[in-house]
Amino acid sequence: MFPLKDAEMGAFTFFASALPHDVCGSNGLPLTPNSIKILGRFQILKTITHPRLCQYVDISRGKHERLVVVAEHCERSLEDLLRERKPVSYSKVLCIAFEVLQGLQYMNKHGIVHRALSPHNILLDRKGHVKLAKFGLYHMTAYGDDVDFPIGYPSYLAPEVIAQGIFKTSDHVPSEKPLPSGPKSDVWSLGIILFELCVGRKLFQSLDISERLKFLLTLDCVDDSIIVLAEEHGCLDIIKELPENVIHLLKKCLTFHPSKRPTPDELMQDKVFSEVSPLYTAFTKPASLFSSSLRCADLTLPEDISQLCKDINSDYLAERSIEEVYYLWCLAGGDLEKELVNKEIIRSKPPICTLPNFLFEDGESFGQGRDRSSLLDDTTVTLSLCQLRNRLKDVGGEAFYPLLEDDQSNLPHSNSNNELSAAATLPLIIRERDTEYQLNRIILFDRLLKAYPYKKNQIWKEARVDIPPLMRGLTWAALLGVEGAIHAKYDAIDKDTPIPTDRQIEVDIPRCHQYDELLSSPEGHAKFRRVLKAWVVSHPDLVYWQGLDSLCAPFLYLNFNNEALAYACMSAFIPKYLYNFFLKDNSHVIQEYLTVFSQMIAFHDPELSNHLNEIGFIPDLYAIPWFLTMFTHVFPLHKIFHLWDTLLLGNSSFPFCIGVAILQQLRDRLLANGFNECILLFSDLPEIDIERCVRESINLFCWTPKSATYRQHAQPPKSTSDSSGVRSSTPYFSTECPDPPKTDLSRESIPLNDLKSEVSPRISAEDLIDLCELTVTGHFKTPTKKTKSSKPKLLVVDIRNSEDFIRGHISGSINIPFSTAFTAEGELTQGPYTAMLQSFKGKVIVIVGHVAKHTAEFAAHLVKMKYPRICILDGGINKIKPTGLLTVPSPQI
Incomplete structure (x- = not known):
């Protein structure tokens, strides 16, 4: 989005038409409210950015089908020029016409028609340039079907629009529905507006609406509509004085038959603009983050570098995008409904006054006055930024331009200034509502993401602190390593040809996170369908399993207007965390995963593990939806966002820790109940404190040896060497833990039945050496060195007989022979x-x-x-013998 600059933000409201409560759709489900449909269609309008269009920012859904739209706004419009009641200069008229056509042409390229063009919807910025407002109303309301008012203004409607009349889909079958208006209807509206500017007065003011419409339709019977309009309004003399090229433009615009009327694109090529068009440069949309075009191609420094900082007292907030400013405005206490109430756009009515006089048993009522609130109030309320500016008055200019190439950039903490260090320690929910903190985080992430993938490592480090909600979609893509021409790849996938999976996708989508307004909209369903189908088609070796729709939901929600990025993120996420989970026969993968999870429960919470095993409440009964959907099936989206912010920083074993953390929150209830009660408990999972879950899962992850979660069917690890071939050194217990590459000391695969027979996890010899901080001789390599001052991190219990132990054992280990370790009652022998x-x-x-x-x-x-944290050395003592680490005690003399 463009910077806010001199523009302001405005809000206007309207009601979607209400649907009957007792009617269901063809699928047997309740009808989707029209306000939800409008909200879904609105989203694409946020992506349409052009200097001649007012940028759409947000839409908010209120009670009783009320919708509030937020968009860029300017105080002046062509209405102000007409109020002066004097003709506008011919050169100015041509410039206005060309700028309006620029906006219309760009809209038409995106399949949008204005249909509500009027002088008060053609705004003028501080420099006098045109900006078209409310250009998306016709599109978002499904060409007027979803509202009870017509789109457009009687005086400016094209004849073909008037001739069609007003149709409601509830009254007519689809075959009778008229075709939507095309780009040429806006050209007629522009012609009427230009005529008014030329003569300095508004047309049809003395006629009521029906007479206006009749008059416009009678223009078909005249030879020269310009002359007839001028005679009707007593301005023939002014029209006769107009230059030939202006008359030519008006005649082109006010051609009665649409088949002979030019489109905005055709009209822009007309010779009438031969002198005007060279004054304007063609608009090119800046390259997006994940695109094949060169993002830095248009970055140029001025010859005089001091020109960049000539304005010392510059308004830094105005340099931020309008989307960011609106987000901060909301955090600073901005309330759309309150703003509209203050301007008396929203008026409350006493409930007693809304009661009907007569009511039938079937719900039909009589005697209510017509509620005019369902009609369009065309007023746009300017949103004051005073509260936000006051909140940010102490934020220095350097906060808006953080340095990335400084000495602190290689440290794993935030680059935000010291004043925010206290805020960084607060709970996440508070940080996300702190205006100053979010401003700093948004600006920092914005700059880092613009430098992606060059600043990929720093994005990871900052993401460990937190991820600002506004930047979450792009940050997740960076964490998942998405790169390349993702749009070309997505567009090349056939998403239209029917496939056998279509039926199951159609059944699953209406049940997937439908509490969310965006995902429950028809537009959301269509995007769901395309992204899921693209994934199925592009992965022929995998199949669609129920739950894939839930897995897709977070990515689609965050990238609603960028299906290609949602698909790319999903395609990168599944191999990392759910490798081979979507095979046609995935039983061996799932069973291995659940077995390792059982071992993790025993490792971290043996008491809970013992109880669950005694009552027969195994992970197969509750954990498959957890891991198959990475918890998206059991948690709402707002919790998934916070959970996945951390999940994406961990390796493929991190989900085990999340699962154990969830069980530990339910620990008391699980220990106190039997099998049936546990089944009931998990059929409707109680409220889980997600911040506590994240905190505890990180702690569990740090306590878990890397190889304890080894899986034969996990994604093969990638090399961790950098370009110089040197393996990077990280602390052993660390959340920055990639899947380690396989060496001679790594864990070996064992049959699934053997794995199931073991309660405790195995760890590799490599892990044991790391944790004991031993130095290895020979060709074996380990990442950490021995530190003399550190306390032992673990205890090695050697259960061989004492003779074998004396011949050679691991330094620091103790010997408890297996044959004599336990009494007949199962107690440990003293x-x-x-x-x-x-x-x-x-x-x-x-x-x-x-x-x-x-x-x-x-x-x-x-x-x-x-005993918690018990594990077994994979391969036994024989795995350690080749390393030369076994020691022999000195003989007793």
Whole structure:
């Protein structure tokens, strides 16, 4: 969107026509309210940006089908010129005509027709240039079908529009519905407006509406409509004095038959504008972030660099996009309905006055006065920015231009200034409502995203602090590594040819997050259908499973006007977190995933794991929708946004931690109930504190050894080496944790049945070496070095017999032989190392042996005794022998 500059923001309101409550659609579901349909169609208008068009910003849905539209606004319009009651100069008329045609031409390229062109909808900015307002009303209301008032003004309607009359879809079958107006109807409206400017007065003021319409239709019978109009309004002398080229323009515009009338595009090429057109440069829309065109092509520095900073007291807020200013205006306490009430656009009526005099049993009522509120109030209320400017008065100019290439840029904390450091520690919900904090975050992310992918690493670091809601869609795309000509790729996919999956998609969409106004609109359904179908068609090795629609919903919501980006994000997300989940036979993938999840529950919360296993409440009964949809099936969108802000920073094992964190929030209720009560509890999941869930899942993730969540069917890891071939070093327990590449010390795949038989997870020898902070000799490489001062992070329990232990063991390990470790009652046998084992309860304990069955049984015993963070060394002691890390105790003399 363009910067706000000298423009203002305005709001106008209208009502969508109400639908009967007792009627259902062909699918058996209630009819979609017309206000929802309008809200869906409105979204595309936000993408239409042109210097001659007022930028649409937002639409808000209120009670009783009320809609409030926010758009760019200017105080002056052509109406002000007509109030002066004197003819406008011919050169000025031609410039106005050309600028209006520029706006109309651009609209027409996007399939939009104005239909409501009038002097008060042709605004003038501070420099006197034209901006067309309310150009999307005809489009968003489905050509007037969804409202109870006609679109357009009687004096400016084209004859063919008048001849069609007003049709309502509720009264006529679709075959009788007239064709929507085309671009040529706007040319007629422009002709009437130019005529009024030339003569300095408004037409048809002495006639009532019916007479105006009759008069316009009679123009078909005259040879020269210009002369007839001039004679009717007593301005023939003025018309005769007009230059030939202006008369030629008026005649072209006011051609009665639309077949002979030019379109805006054709009229712009007319010789009448030969002197005007060279004064204007053609508009080219700036390249978007994910496009194949060169984004920096039009970036040029002035010859004199001081010209960039000539205005010291510049209005920095006006340099931000109108979308950002409106978002900040809302955060600073802006209330659309309150603004309209203050200007008496919205008037409340006492409820007693709205009661009917007579009411039938079927609901039909009589005796109510006609409610004129359903008609269009054409007033636009200017939204005052004083409150926002006052809120931001202490924000310095440097906050609007943060430096990215400074010494702090490589640190994993925010670049926002020190005054905001306190705000950064507040709960996320408060930060998202803090005007100053959001201003700084939005500006920072805007600059970082403009430098994507060059600043990809810094985007990751800033996203660890938080992601501003306004920038979430693009930030997620950057975190997922979306690059390239995504639009060309999406457009090349066949989304029209019927496929077998169509039927299931049609059934699923009307049940997917339909509480949301945007996604429940017909426009939202159509976009859902196209994105889902594009994914299915472009992934022939995968299939559509129920739940894919829920997975698509967050991406579509954030990129509603950019289907290609929604598709690209979804296509990048699924391989990372749901690799092979959508195979036709995905049972082996799902079963492995649920088994690892069960092990994670036992690892972090053995008491809960023991209880759930005893009552037979296994993850298969509740967790499949969680992981197949990455929690989008169980949480509303506003919670998913906060959850995925963190999820996208973690690797493919992070969802396990989210699952465990959810269970821990329900822990008390689960422990107190049996199987049937748990089933009922999960059939309608209780309220989950999502911020607490995120916080705890990060903590769980940091406590989980990297290889404990190893899955045979996970996405093959990518190399973590940079261009110089040096592997980057990160702290072992870190949220910046990519999936590690496979080495000789990595975990080996085991059969699914063996995995299911083990209660505790396995960890790799590589992880064990990292956590013990041992140095390796030979050709093995580990990312961390030994630090002498650090406390041990884990305890290694060697369960071999004492003779084997003495021959060689891991430094720092203790020996509790498996054969004598437990009593007949399952209690731990008291021995020299029992106290040490107790002292490490709560830290990571690794069971090491040479018989896999024994290590698994030993670990299961400890889990039964409620020891958390128990894991088994994959491959046993034999995996460590080649590393040269086994030590032999000194002989006792």
